[in-house]
Amino acid sequence: MKLTAMASAACGLSSCGTTGSITAPITKAGKVFAQSPILRKFISPLPALGTGIPIASADTSTVPGVDLYNLSAVQYHQLMHPDLPNPTTLWGYMDQSTGKSAYLGPIIVAQRGRPSMIRATNMLPSKHPLPVDTTLMGADNGAAQNRMTIHLHGGLTPWTSDGGPFSWFTPTATGPSAGAGECFLNGISGTPGAAQYYYPNNVSARLMWYHDHALGLTRLNAYAGLASGYLMNDDVVTALTTAGIIPAIAYTVPLIIQDKSFKAVSDQYGQPGDLWYPTVYEGNSSGDETGRWDLGTPSDGFPNLGPPVTPSCVPEFFADTPVINGEAYPYLQAQPRRYRVVILNGSQARFYNLNLFYENKFQPGEPDFTRGGPAFIQIGNEGGVLPAPVVYNMPPVLIPTAADDSCDPNGPHSLLMAPAERADLIIDFSSCQPGDRLILYNDAPAPFPGGDTRNDYFTGNPDLTAIGGAPSTVAGKGPNTRTLMQIQVIALTGAADTLNFASTLNVLQSANGLPKAYHDSHIPFGEVDLDPNAANVLYETKTLNEDFDSNGRLIQRVGTGSVLYTGSFGRNYIDAPTEVYPNNQVVVWDIYNTTGDTHPMHFHLTNVQVLGSAPYVNVGTPAGPFVPPDRNYAGWKETVRMNPGYVTRVIMKFSLPTGLPFAVPGSPRAGLLGGHEYVWHCHILEHEEHDMMRPLVIMP
Ligand SMILES: [Cu+2]
Numbered sequence: 001m002k003l004t005a006m007a008s009a010a011c012g013l014s015s016c017g018t019t020g021s022i023t024a025p026i027t028k029a030g031k032v033f034a035q036s037p038i039l040r041k042f043i044s045p046l047p048a049l050g051t052g053i054p055i056a057s058a059d060t061s062t063v064p065g066v067d068l069y070n071l072s073a074v075q076y077h078q079l080m081h082p083d084l085p086n087p088t089t090l091w092g093y094m095d096q097s098t099g100k101s102a103y104l105g106p107i108i109v110a111q112r113g114r115p116s117m118i119r120a121t122n123m124l125p126s127k128h129p130l131p132v133d134t135t136l137m138g139a140d141n142g143a144a145q146n147r148m149t150i151h152l153h154g155g156l157t158p159w160t161s162d163g164g165p166f167s168w169f170t171p172t173a174t175g176p177s178a179g180a181g182e183c184f185l186n187g188i189s190g191t192p193g194a195a196q197y198y199y200p201n202n203v204s205a206r207l208m209w210y211h212d213h214a215l216g217l218t219r220l221n222a223y224a225g226l227a228s229g230y231l232m233n234d235d236v237v238t239a240l241t242t243a244g245i246i247p248a249i250a251y252t253v254p255l256i257i258q259d260k261s262f263k264a265v266s267d268q269y270g271q272p273g274d275l276w277y278p279t280v281y282e283g284n285s286s287g288d289e290t291g292r293w294d295l296g297t298p299s300d301g302f303p304n305l306g307p308p309v310t311p312s313c314v315p316e317f318f319a320d321t322p323v324i325n326g327e328a329y330p331y332l333q334a335q336p337r338r339y340r341v342v343i344l345n346g347s348q349a350r351f352y353n354l355n356l357f358y359e360n361k362f363q364p365g366e367p368d369f370t371r372g373g374p375a376f377i378q379i380g381n382e383g384g385v386l387p388a389p390v391v392y393n394m395p396p397v398l399i400p401t402a403a404d405d406s407c408d409p410n411g412p413h414s415l416l417m418a419p420a421e422r423a424d425l426i427i428d429f430s431s432c433q434p435g436d437r438l439i440l441y442n443d444a445p446a447p448f449p450g451g452d453t454r455n456d457y458f459t460g461n462p463d464l465t466a467i468g469g470a471p472s473t474v475a476g477k478g479p480n481t482r483t484l485m486q487i488q489v490i491a492l493t494g495a496a497d498t499l500n501f502a503s504t505l506n507v508l509q510s511a512n513g514l515p516k517a518y519h520d521s522h523i524p525f526g527e528v529d530l531d532p533n534a535a536n537v538l539y540e541t542k543t544l545n546e547d548f549d550s551n552g553r554l555i556q557r558v559g560t561g562s563v564l565y566t567g568s569f570g571r572n573y574i575d576a577p578t579e580v581y582p583n584n585q586v587v588v589w590d591i592y593n594t595t596g597d598t599h600p601m602h603f604h605l606t607n608v609q610v611l612g613s614a615p616y617v618n619v620g621t622p623a624g625p626f627v628p629p630d631r632n633y634a635g636w637k638e639t640v641r642m643n644p645g646y647v648t649r650v651i652m653k654f655s656l657p658t659g660l661p662f663a664v665p666g667s668p669r670a671g672l673l674g675g676h677e678y679v680w681h682c683h684i685l686e687h688e689e690h691d692m693m694r695p696l697v698i699m700p
Helices: 218-224 235-242 501-509 514-525 685-689
Strands: 067-078 088-095 108-111 116-122 150-153 191-199 206-212 227-233 252-262 321-324 330-334 338-345 352-359 367-372 376-381 384-392 415-417 422-428 437-442 483-489 538-548 554-560 580-582 585-593 599-603 608-618 639-642 646-654 676-682 693-699
Touching: 088 218, 108 116, 150 191, 206 218, 206 338, 206 422, 218 685, 227 252, 235 514, 321 483, 352 483, 376 501, 384 501, 384 514, 415 422, 422 501, 554 676, 580 585, 608 639, 639 646, 676 685
Parallel strands: 067 116, 108 227, 252 338, 330 483, 538 585, 580 693
Antiparallel strands: 067 088, 116 191, 150 206, 206 227, 252 321, 338 422, 352 367, 352 415, 352 437, 376 384, 376 422, 437 483, 538 554, 585 646, 599 639, 599 676, 608 646, 676 693
């Protein structure tokens, strides 16, 4: 029984590679992990909200009381850095009212209590711009490559509008299982290849995003660009903004951080400048440990189908180029005043540990670790405003120094963000002088927390070409996954800010600051903090597991505390549901992470409260007291980091949306009992797709 196995999905060179190999050694010449063209850092501006990233325009008349957005999913091209040889081929959502595409656009701006709808038309070409692994469920048996579905991440929506994996549709879809998945119940009668999504918008102010969730293609569709912002406003945050406590929209900057790799040479999928994504499972094998991932004997339940085929999925993808708001290594010009900075980690798998440093005067483009920049005041996360502000003063930094590039996932760390996590910040630049430059710096290991030096690109790093990595990075240029963005301080325009760091923190900490905002965001809407000691609360054990699939590849799976397959708690997404509850059930889940990676677990339908975490030796038995989570995990969350060797305790209430203008049918899928079908899954996209996701079924 693998109760406490700590195998890392992409472990360090010294720790793995010789166990369970089933293939012949791969020669170094066979390594194909590509590196991007060398790009100059900080030569192009950050795309801004409303210009670089367009805001969707709503049709407010067609459906009374509803903001309607008519979007098309299309292929288009956009230059993501001036030094790239070509504009990059992308997939994305296009606002039909403008007919223009732009990366991460159009952002939808919504108001709490006013529903919105998306009518989406699938106009994607038949050939995917990225390598499709046809061994994955959903992408197999000749499935179309241009399947899509939209999930509003963070929206608490009726399940037929939740964009679950089985609700995908093609450009010719006419109904469930007719050019679409079994759960495609939101088609538009008489309009093939289109779907409509209804969002009640009954959540407090926060940054959400809508992105693809099609079975077998999610990781590729999102990487190709099918992901956009969705900004929720409410009266609470509006009041704080009107009062001048939260900076106004003119001084609000979204930062959607992703990592991408770009082709330097043409291949069968595209030309130089196009997105690169791995095609080969570079397995570690006896005598050659330069592969990136373990190969093993298929775990129980997986027939042995021989070594991985190409193209193959990979356990996780860490690209070499940070892209923010669709621009590689951008700069942001900021005045000496406060800004609201709203961050989303939209990466496939990469975590970020964020700090601001002044730029090194003698090494342009690099941080001066002795000069921390302005502090971050975090006022919100993906669950809305926090009950109290959290300050990040620079340092601490992680700066991996261990030979294997690892860190302690339990901290200390700075503003640490796993994929899909958000942070709503206020940063006061008023202590800076025009001409000052700052570096937004990341030093989270990848994978987190184990690290692999080949995924950590920084100036002067060792030449890792002998082990399938990149040459040393030269100053001022990429690849560099540590120096994400430069901030150039410019002269103040208009009146100076009336608040600075200290007075902002003071007012946020006062009773009428965030404590009141947190209360007003939830209590009038019946969203009380959940009590684990209340009557009828269900306590259950869940597990996060790592096994080997039919091709000997690493596979991540969710499970319960009981075994379906010998030797692992892991269950496949397609296995019979184990999370089935009546409407309005409150549950406490103890989620044991038996793997070597931290997993950001994401919950559809509900927000959760994190009660704490504890170490363990045996699943089912915490080996110590539960320690409260990081302070920016207070309040509500919907994506929660769960560290290896720890059990994380969350509490949540599964309440189906109410007050809908239409009846919601049950799931037609066999074994789903006619329930309303949601999912919970890891938001490392390569984990989610293979196969770290389970149904979440609520009986109406
Ligand atoms: Cu994961």
